[in-house]
Amino acid sequence: MAMDERKFRILQAIIDDYILTAVPVGSRTISKKYDMGLSSATIRNEMSDLEELGYLDQPHVSAGRVPSAKAYRLYVDQLLQTGRLRTDSEMAVRSHFLGRMRQMEDVMDHAAQVLSSLTNYTAVVLPPTGTQPRIRNIQLVSVDDNAALAVIVTDAGVVRDAVIRVSEELDQDALYSVSRTLTGELAGKTLAEAVERMPEIIRGMQTQAELLEGLGDVMTSRQQKNHPHVAIGGTSNMLSYPEYSDMEKARSFLSLMETRDRLADIIGQKGEMAFTVRIGPETGVPEMSDCSIVTATYTTGNGQQGTIGVIGPTRMQYSRVLAIMNTMGRQLSELFGTEDDTRRLE
Amino acid sequence: MAMDERKFRILQAIIDDYILTAVPVGSRTISKKYDMGLSSATIRNEMSDLEELGYLDQPHVSAGRVPSAKAYRLYVDQLLQTGRLRTDSEMAVRSHFLGRMRQMEDVMDHAAQVLSSLTNYTAVVLPPTGTQPRIRNIQLVSVDDNAALAVIVTDAGVVRDAVIRVSEELDQDALYSVSRTLTGELAGKTLAEAVERMPEIIRGMQTQAELLEGLGDVMTSRQQKNHPHVAIGGTSNMLSYPEYSDMEKARSFLSLMETRDRLADIIGQKGEMAFTVRIGPETGVPEMSDCSIVTATYTTGNGQQGTIGVIGPTRMQYSRVLAIMNTMGRQLSELFGTEDDTRRLE
DNA sequence: TGTTAGCACTCACTCGAAGCGAGTGCTAAT
DNA sequence: ATTAGCACTCGCTTCGAGTGAGTGCTAACA
Numbered sequence: 115m116a117m118d119e120r121k122f123r124i125l126q127a128i129i130d131d132y133i134l135t136a137v138p139v140g141s142r143t144i145s146k147k148y149d150m151g152l153s154s155a156t157i158r159n160e161m162s163d164l165e166e167l168g169y170l171d172q173p174h175v176s177a178g179r180v181p182s183a184k185a186y187r188l189y190v191d192q193l194l195q196t197g198r199l200r201t202d203s204e205m206a207v208r209s210h211f212l213g214r215m216r217q218m219e220d221v222m223d224h225a226a227q228v229l230s231s232l233t234n235y236t237a238v239v240l241p242p243t244g245t246q247p248r249i250r251n252i253q254l255v256s257v258d259d260n261a262a263l264a265v266i267v268t269d270a271g272v273v274r275d276a277v278i279r280v281s282e283e284l285d286q287d288a289l290y291s292v293s294r295t296l297t298g299e300l301a302g303k304t305l306a307e308a309v310e311r312m313p314e315i316i317r318g319m320q321t322q323a324e325l326l327e328g329l330g331d332v333m334t335s336r337q338q339k340n341h342p343h344v345a346i347g348g349t350s351n352m353l354s355y356p357e358y359s360d361m362e363k364a365r366s367f368l369s370l371m372e373t374r375d376r377l378a379d380i381i382g383q384k385g386e387m388a389f390t391v392r393i394g395p396e397t398g399v400p401e402m403s404d405c406s407i408v409t410a411t412y413t414t415g416n417g418q419q420g421t422i423g424v425i426g427p428t429r430m431q432y433s434r435v436l437a438i439m440n441t442m443g444r445q446l447s448e449l450f451g452t453e454d455d456t457r458r459l460e
Numbered sequence: 461m462a463m464d465e466r467k468f469r470i471l472q473a474i475i476d477d478y479i480l481t482a483v484p485v486g487s488r489t490i491s492k493k494y495d496m497g498l499s500s501a502t503i504r505n506e507m508s509d510l511e512e513l514g515y516l517d518q519p520h521v522s523a524g525r526v527p528s529a530k531a532y533r534l535y536v537d538q539l540l541q542t543g544r545l546r547t548d549s550e551m552a553v554r555s556h557f558l559g560r561m562r563q564m565e566d567v568m569d570h571a572a573q574v575l576s577s578l579t580n581y582t583a584v585v586l587p588p589t590g591t592q593p594r595i596r597n598i599q600l601v602s603v604d605d606n607a608a609l610a611v612i613v614t615d616a617g618v619v620r621d622a623v624i625r626v627s628e629e630l631d632q633d634a635l636y637s638v639s640r641t642l643t644g645e646l647a648g649k650t651l652a653e654a655v656e657r658m659p660e661i662i663r664g665m666q667t668q669a670e671l672l673e674g675l676g677d678v679m680t681s682r683q684q685k686n687h688p689h690v691a692i693g694g695t696s697n698m699l700s701y702p703e704y705s706d707m708e709k710a711r712s713f714l715s716l717m718e719t720r721d722r723l724a725d726i727i728g729q730k731g732e733m734a735f736t737v738r739i740g741p742e743t744g745v746p747e748m749s750d751c752s753i754v755t756a757t758y759t760t761g762n763g764q765q766g767t768i769g770v771i772g773p774t775r776m777q778y779s780r781v782l783a784i785m786n787t788m789g790r791q792l793s794e795l796f797g798t799e800d801d802t803r804r805l806e
Numbered sequence: 807t808g809t810t811a812g813c814a815c816t817c818a819c820t821c822g823a824a825g826c827g828a829g830t831g832c833t834a835a836t
Numbered sequence: 837a838t839t840a841g842c843a844c845t846c847g848c849t850t851c852g853a854g855t856g857a858g859t860g861c862t863a864a865c866a
Binding site for chain 1: 596597599601602603604609611613632636640643693694695696699700705707710711714715717718
């Protein structure tokens with residue numbers, strides 16, 4: 115016995131219904147609500163087959179059927195293949211971004227906010243991180259007599275700053291000349307390369323050794339710190355779904371959301387696809403055994419890739435979510451300077 | 461009938477027990493567990509009085525008594541007066557801060573983390589915001605040919621940056637000289653004052669009008685944006701307490717935690733006291749009608765005040781929380797440069 | 807007069823039985 | 837191959853009895 119056209123249509127109906135109601139769906143429901151021109155008995159037979167094939171689970175003998183992870187997998191793959199990602203919510207996304215924001219992190223936070231409120235699930239946005247970002251400019255700014263602020267501008271557009279304290283007094287002009295030298299020496303290098311070259315530079319410069327060493331430390335720590343900023347939105351949305359009426363589950367989910375490092379790891383692992391859909395056990399995260407994670411990527415001007423993700427129950431509204439993320443991803447790509455490319459295409 | 465010594469001792473025992481168990485406490489429990497040398501019957505009489513006085517509530521006639529908000533109030537005031545804030549957890553706090561962090565926001569996040577994990581409640585940390593911060597240094601750094609990064613250093617030590625896009629090409633040396641002029645003109649001024657002076661400066665400088673106008677915009681928006689960074693820790697802790705076994709309550713609490721602006725408003729309203737304890741209705745927040753909020757302040761080098769807050773159920777372990785916050789507040793004050801003062805005292 | 811023992815009473819909570827009903831699987835008819 | 841019919845299953849809800857923690861009141865006691 116194999117999967118045929120009709121079985122697939124029935125399965126689809128079951129998934130659709132389950133996504134909507136979160137209640138095991140019975141044969142009668144399918145034959146009535148989704149007019150297939152088949153009686154409940156026939157549906158029952160087919161459902162029995164589908165169960166045998168592993169697409170349906172039965173919580174208990176006299177309950178309806180529930181789609182298995184395998185079923186969602188099929189459903190989603192179908193969705194992705196046919197590519198019919200309707201973008202009716204495109205306008206909604208677009209309108210949210212009318213006032214362009216300046217700060218990357220603001221944009222990310224905002225995107226997570228929007229994404230979660232459009233989908234009603236939990237949304238996560240990770241900053242672009244692809245090929246090692248390259249240094250464009252280094253500036254040292256005096257904060258007070260004994261402290262300087264190091265601003266490192268990379269081609270990712272991301273700027274991280276850190277205060278370096280030194281014992282000697284600093285003056286702004288000296289800082290500026292150091293900044294120039296540093297920028298000259300290090301522009302175009304990755305952070306890792308820059309860290310390597312620092313000792314040499316320190317030897318060459320003679321002065322300001324303490325400051326430069328501080329800078330080296332900063333670059334090292336920035337480099338290791340691989341979770342720059344994780345924007346999360348709509349954590350509480352998760353609690354509105356019956357699958358989280360179990361407090362213990364809810365708690366473990368929430369505390370996972372709080373440990374951003376881990377979350378970034380989970381969301382950040384991207385495949386080569388534009389969209390990744392991990393369903394239930396596929397997430398590889400015990401706390402999320404009945405969640406699904408949908409991720410998509412966006413691309414910045416210099417080809418770096420960021421990730422946006424939506425976390426919801428396995429029965430999430432995949433087609434809706436995919437459509438929204440599709441739009442959102444494009445929106446972000448555009449916002450983060452793929453505009454260069456667009457211009458080139460014109 | 462008035463409150464006497466014995467009534468107070470009984471009330472205290474009731475509160476202690478309720479804080480521990482979250483279960484209405486009966487007369488027998490008090491007479492047994494807390495040996496007062498009184499029979500349950502006597503306790504009952506006293507409890508009946510205490511109820512009449514408004515310190516106890518009875519969920520239903522055959523249940524034990526539950527402390528009212530008024531009771532907690534009394535309890536806390538007593539606690540604050542006697543000032544016996546034991547600092548046994550002082551070491552714990554101190555050890556967490558061994559490796560000094562550089563970035564203000566990192567510190568705040570970390571503090572919220574520590575505070576929540578020590579108390580097992582939800583913790584919030586607000587940045588210092590007192591008298592208007594004054595500008596110390598303004599630097600413009602080129603990001604790419606058409607964009608500059610504005611770094612504004614204030615005496616709060618907080619540094620916010622924003623990218624300004626212009627149509628003309630920028631070169632670093634020109635930017636530097638503009639930076640110098642700006643710093644010269646605006647150092648010592650508040651953001652508001654700086655915004656006012658901008659038009660004049662633009663007239664005086666002749667060149668780079670577009671850039672300077674962008675800078676003006678940035679300053680204006682930074683000034684208006686009054687929720688710089690709200691660090692939150694242990695949101696999920698709240699779900700472990702039985703008072704939040706009601707999903708709807710949990711949800712509304714969580715979504716309140718997500719709207720940082722509002723949260724900042726709630727936590728940020730400080731009295732003239734070192735500690736503020738708002739119990740139940742006193743919070744003025746419907747979603748928190750059975751929460752208590754404890755806030756404390758910390759002080760930075762230049763006298764600005766930040767706030768730390770702990771949110772828990774009304775039956776929170778006040779004495780523990782107050783002790784921990786006491787330590788944490790001092791710790792933060794020290795970290796944020798009251799060290800100058802300390803040194804002066806030596 | 808304050809304290810205590812005793813007792814009747816209340817009422818949330820637990821547990822099990824009964825009933826309900828959605829849903830299935832099987833069989834026989836179409 | 838499809839469908840109508842029917843017996844059967846079993847989770848959920850409802851209901852009532854039983855339980856026990858806790859109270860309030862009264863009367864006795866020191």
